Amino acid sequence: MQRFGKRNWMLLWLCWFCTVQGLLVNGLVPSAITSIERRFQFNSSTIGRIMQFYDFGYVLLCIPVSYFGGRHSKPMVLAAGLLLMALGSFIFTMPHNFSDSYTSTHNAHEPTFSKCHPSHTSSGLRKNYALLNNSLYALMSAASAEALRSCPSPENQPGTFRYVFLFCLGHFLHGIGATPLFTLGVSYIDENVGPTLSSLYLGIFYAFAIFGPAFGFLMSSSFLRYHTDFLQSELHIKILNIDETDPK
Template sequence: MTPDSEFSSSDKSTNQDSHIENLYKERPIDNEFTKVDENIKCGCGNWKPDFLQLCNNPKWLLTCLCIFSMLQGFVVNGINNVNTSTIERRFQLPSSRVGAISSSYDVSAAILGIIISYLGSGKHKPRMVAMAAVTMAIGSFVMTLPHFITGVYEAGQNVAEVCSATDDSAHRSVHCSDSENHLSSYLYVLLLGQALHGIGGTTLYIVGISLLDDSVTSSTSPLYVGILYAFATLGPALGYIIGGRLLDVYVDFHEPNSNR
């Protein structure tokens, strides 16, 4: 091989290396990775601070879902069932209508379950779980409104009836009306709050578990899901224990002139 051929081959290899280097510089690989990293950051909208990225891992996702599931079971299957008789007396509702409050959770979950499953198959699972938590909070707020909208509860007076008798030549009639009958209209407020609970709870167990399964490996997924369901079972247990203790507290304990 002549010296000229050696120089020409070395120049050719140098040119190839420089050409490959220029190709890597021109390719928008870094920009693509930057976009992906921006999309998977934790935050709300454009607010994605760096300190919040410490929670951007499966363990923190499991922690948030466990808290969510425990509170959902605490409110829906715990406190709500314990307070059934109290709501019945406070708002003058028969047992058949009070049972509709618990049923509204299942009705809303059954109707919207298919729709939520279809929407949850997309890319916005974390947003749907976050909106489910907000929906649960709004439902709990709605269910507390009747307590603050109605007046002070007077024990023994809610069932008082106002009757008037009319006489005519043919017969005597007596018309009775419940003096507190308007309280029964708050049933629809309670139904709305429980229906919102159904939307949030359905999204948690459909989209939340799917999100958790997508975020971990197939070998650790059963462990994560099992921990989630363990906390979901703990919620109703705490609801019955704490709700039973709260039954000893008078409904208007903050009112100094209320009958206790």
């Protein structure tokens, strides 16, 4: 193990940690957040709350981790942060495993008869029946409003709070796990590298903070090509005739 106790290996593992943090937090999660919003029928405010929990975790633990972590073994604290990020990523994937199979609720080329579909709201009726006279539109709009009163909002669907909680908890752990990286990690480099090489090592370290999000977006561009229920057999996946012109 003595061969790994060199500053080059230290820089390698810190850069790897920095790449994983950027890949997850600034690459994969932001690029997939719109798919999560559509998959679980979240609104924009719910998505905003989920994304904020990373900052909450980082801000709340930044000072305590910097203070107490500096008094103990910095490599152990950094390793614990990486494990917390792994745990947060696992929790972030749990809603996909707990939820039912995803089915599209709308096809632009086929009529939809569900009373709770958005096309049956007042604005949807105005679009679908723009050619009808005003009296018929008023009657249909009133009937649609009466029917929609019995439809639960997407936020009140069974299990929605559980999914939001898991997403928030997972992203909160991401923030806690990333806390020692840019606090103790920088000081750890300064302690083990001479003044002449400190700026070079820190420059390499921060450069990988940029490579991480780039790798994350490249990976997400490939992952988003797969169906959300990719673990199921293709025979159980209904492929709809939907293209980029479809409102869904």
